Amino acid sequence: MVRAVKYKKSGGSASKKKIKDAIAGWIFIAPLLIGMLLFLAFPLGYAFVISFTDAKSTMDGASFVGFDNYVTAFKEPLFMQGLINVLITCIAVPIAIFIAVILTNLLVANPRGSTIFKAIFYIPTICGAIAISFIWQSMYAQGYGVINQMLKALGWITTDINFISDKNFLVSMMVMGVWAGLGTSILLLYASLKSVNRQLYEAASVDGANFVQKFRYITLPALSPTIFYILVTGISGTLQEFSRFQAMAGAHGTPAWAMSPVWFIYIRTANNFRGQATACGIILGACILIISAFQFVGSRLWVNYDS
Amino acid sequence: MTPKIDKRTKRKIASISGKIVAYAILVLMAIIFIFPFVYALGVSFNNPSSASFTWLPTGTIDIGSYYKFFVEADANGIPVWRAFLNTILYVTPPIIVGVLCSAMAAYGFARVDFKGKQIVFYIMLATMVIPGIITMVPSFLLFQDVYHWDNTPWPLIVPGMFGSAMTMFFLYQYFRTLPKELEEAAEIDGMSKFGVFFKIILPLSTPAIITQIILSFNGCYNDYMGPLLYVNGEPSMRTMQLLIVSTQASNNSPYPLMMAASIVGLIPTLILYLACQKYFTEGIAMTGMK
Structure with missing residues (x-):
C-alpha cells in the first residue's frame, strides 16, 4: 500500500516535471527559433519568389518572368567572370591548410612560446577585411610599396610589378588570404592535435616508425575532421568574397578581373535589378552547396572520425 | 662504450638542430605576420598630401594623416567619433542579447x-x-518593403539579437562537457531550470561565453556589406568600416591616410582581443570542432 502510494506520487511528480521541462525547453530555444524563422526561413522562401520576378527596386508591381533571371545570369559576362575568379582563388584554401598543418606541428612539438606564436598568427583574423586589404594594397603599391622595393633590392625585378592588375590580382588576393586566414586554422588544428593521445606516438617510435610515418598514420588521421571543416568553410567563404575584392580593386571601378559574384550581386542590388540579383544569389548558393556536397562525399575516403 | 655516447650525442645534436630550424621557421613566420602592421604604422606617419611615402622611420614623425582623418573628416560626411559611436550602438545589442539567446538555446538543447x-x-x-x-x-x-526599415540601422541590429545557430552550436558543445551533478543538486534544492542556467551554467562558462562575445564583436564591428547596404545612404549613420573605405577614392589612393584610418579602426578589436586573449584561446580549445 505504502509502496503504491509512493510510486504514484513519484510518478505524478515525474510527469509534472516532464511538462515543466518541456515548457522550459521551448522557452529556452524560443528566441533563436523565432529569429531563424523571421530572418532565415522567411527570406529563404521569399528568395525563390523574387528570383522569378522582374523586381526592380521593390517587389511592388513586379511581375513573374519565369526563369529569365536565371538564364540571363549565365549570359552576364561580369557574373561569370566573378565566378571564375573566386573559383581560382579557392586554390589558396588547401595551400593555407598545408602551411597551417606544418606550423601547428612545429608548435605542438616545440611548446615553449607556442602561446605567443599562436596569438601572433591570430592577429590578422581579428582585423577587418577593409583594413587588411588597404594594408596589403599599400604593400603591393608600385613605386613606394615595400614588396616591389624588396624585389628590386634583391635584384629579382628591374621594373615594378603591378600587383593590382588583370594578370596578378588573384594571386595577390591569394597571398593576402593565406596571411589573413592562417590564424583560425592553426588555433583549430592546434586544439585537435593537442587532444591526440601522446602515447600513440611513443608506441609508434618503439615500433620504429619515422617522422613521416608518424605524420602519415597518426597526425593526419587525427587532424582530418578539422582539416575537412576548414576546407569546406574556407571554400564557402572564398566563393562569397566581397569586401576584400572591392577594397583591393575599388580604386579601379568595377573591373572584370577583380569581380566576385557577391560584388556583382551587390552592384545589381544597388542598381535596382533586385530580381536578377536574387537569382544570382541562388545560383551562387547552389554552386556552394553542390561543391560542399562533393566534398562531403569525397571526405569518406580520407576523413577519419574514429577517434 | 665510446660509440654509444657518440650515438647519443649525435641524436642530441640532431634534436637541438631540429629545434633551431623549427624556431627559425616560427620566428620568420611571426615576423611575416607582424610586418604588415609595422609597415602600415610606418606609412601612416607620412605626409598625407605627398605622393611619396616610406615605411622606414625617417626621424620625423608626421601625424598629418591622423590629423586629417580625425579633424578634416567632414569630407567623409561624418566625424570619426560619431562613426565609432554608431558602430558601438549597432553592434552591442546583437552581441549581448544575441549571445545570451544563443546560450539559452544551447542549454535547452x-x-x-x-x-x-x-x-x-x-x-x-x-x-x-x-x-x-x-x-x-x-x-x-x-526590410525595405515590409518593415519599412530602409535607411535605418535596424536591419543591422535586430536580426542578430535573436542569436545564431553557429554560436548556439559552439556553446552546445561546451555545455555538454560540464558535469551534470551540479545542476541535479541545484534542482533537488528547488532551483528552476532558469535559475540553473543563469546562476550555475553561465558563470561556469565564462571562457566560452567571452570567446563567443569576441567572435561576434569582431564579426559585427568588421562587417562591411551590412552597413554598405543599409546605412551608407545616410552619412550620419555610417560606421567605422564605411569611414575607413571612404579614405580611398577612385584613382586616388592616399596611402598614409588610408593606413592611419585602418590602424585607428583596428585598435578596438586589437584591445579586446589582447585583453581577453587568455580566455579566448582557452574557449576555442574547449569548444573545439569535433
Whole structure:
C-alpha cells in the first residue's frame, strides 16, 4: 500500500516535471527559433519568389518572368567572370591548410612560446577585411610599396610589378588570404592535435616508425575532421568574397578581373535589378552547396572520425 | 662504450638542430605576420598630401594623416567619433542579447529534455550550411518593403539579437562537457531550470561565453556589406568600416591616410582581443570542432 502510494506520487511528480521541462525547453530555444524563422526561413522562401520576378527596386508591381533571371545570369559576362575568379582563388584554401598543418606541428612539438606564436598568427583574423586589404594594397603599391622595393633590392625585378592588375590580382588576393586566414586554422588544428593521445606516438617510435610515418598514420588521421571543416568553410567563404575584392580593386571601378559574384550581386542590388540579383544569389548558393556536397562525399575516403 | 655516447650525442645534436630550424621557421613566420602592421604604422606617419611615402622611420614623425582623418573628416560626411559611436550602438545589442539567446538555446538543447527537441536541433544545424548570399537580397527587400526599415540601422541590429545557430552550436558543445551533478543538486534544492542556467551554467562558462562575445564583436564591428547596404545612404549613420573605405577614392589612393584610418579602426578589436586573449584561446580549445 505504502509502496503504491509512493510510486504514484513519484510518478505524478515525474510527469509534472516532464511538462515543466518541456515548457522550459521551448522557452529556452524560443528566441533563436523565432529569429531563424523571421530572418532565415522567411527570406529563404521569399528568395525563390523574387528570383522569378522582374523586381526592380521593390517587389511592388513586379511581375513573374519565369526563369529569365536565371538564364540571363549565365549570359552576364561580369557574373561569370566573378565566378571564375573566386573559383581560382579557392586554390589558396588547401595551400593555407598545408602551411597551417606544418606550423601547428612545429608548435605542438616545440611548446615553449607556442602561446605567443599562436596569438601572433591570430592577429590578422581579428582585423577587418577593409583594413587588411588597404594594408596589403599599400604593400603591393608600385613605386613606394615595400614588396616591389624588396624585389628590386634583391635584384629579382628591374621594373615594378603591378600587383593590382588583370594578370596578378588573384594571386595577390591569394597571398593576402593565406596571411589573413592562417590564424583560425592553426588555433583549430592546434586544439585537435593537442587532444591526440601522446602515447600513440611513443608506441609508434618503439615500433620504429619515422617522422613521416608518424605524420602519415597518426597526425593526419587525427587532424582530418578539422582539416575537412576548414576546407569546406574556407571554400564557402572564398566563393562569397566581397569586401576584400572591392577594397583591393575599388580604386579601379568595377573591373572584370577583380569581380566576385557577391560584388556583382551587390552592384545589381544597388542598381535596382533586385530580381536578377536574387537569382544570382541562388545560383551562387547552389554552386556552394553542390561543391560542399562533393566534398562531403569525397571526405569518406580520407576523413577519419574514429577517434 | 665510446660509440654509444657518440650515438647519443649525435641524436642530441640532431634534436637541438631540429629545434633551431623549427624556431627559425616560427620566428620568420611571426615576423611575416607582424610586418604588415609595422609597415602600415610606418606609412601612416607620412605626409598625407605627398605622393611619396616610406615605411622606414625617417626621424620625423608626421601625424598629418591622423590629423586629417580625425579633424578634416567632414569630407567623409561624418566625424570619426560619431562613426565609432554608431558602430558601438549597432553592434552591442546583437552581441549581448544575441549571445545570451544563443546560450539559452544551447542549454535547452544540451540539458533540457522535451519532445521535438532533436528534430529542431538538427534543422538548426542544417541551416548552417545555407550560404548567406541566398538570403541577402530577399532580406534587403523584406526590410525595405515590409518593415519599412530602409535607411535605418535596424536591419543591422535586430536580426542578430535573436542569436545564431553557429554560436548556439559552439556553446552546445561546451555545455555538454560540464558535469551534470551540479545542476541535479541545484534542482533537488528547488532551483528552476532558469535559475540553473543563469546562476550555475553561465558563470561556469565564462571562457566560452567571452570567446563567443569576441567572435561576434569582431564579426559585427568588421562587417562591411551590412552597413554598405543599409546605412551608407545616410552619412550620419555610417560606421567605422564605411569611414575607413571612404579614405580611398577612385584613382586616388592616399596611402598614409588610408593606413592611419585602418590602424585607428583596428585598435578596438586589437584591445579586446589582447585583453581577453587568455580566455579566448582557452574557449576555442574547449569548444573545439569535433
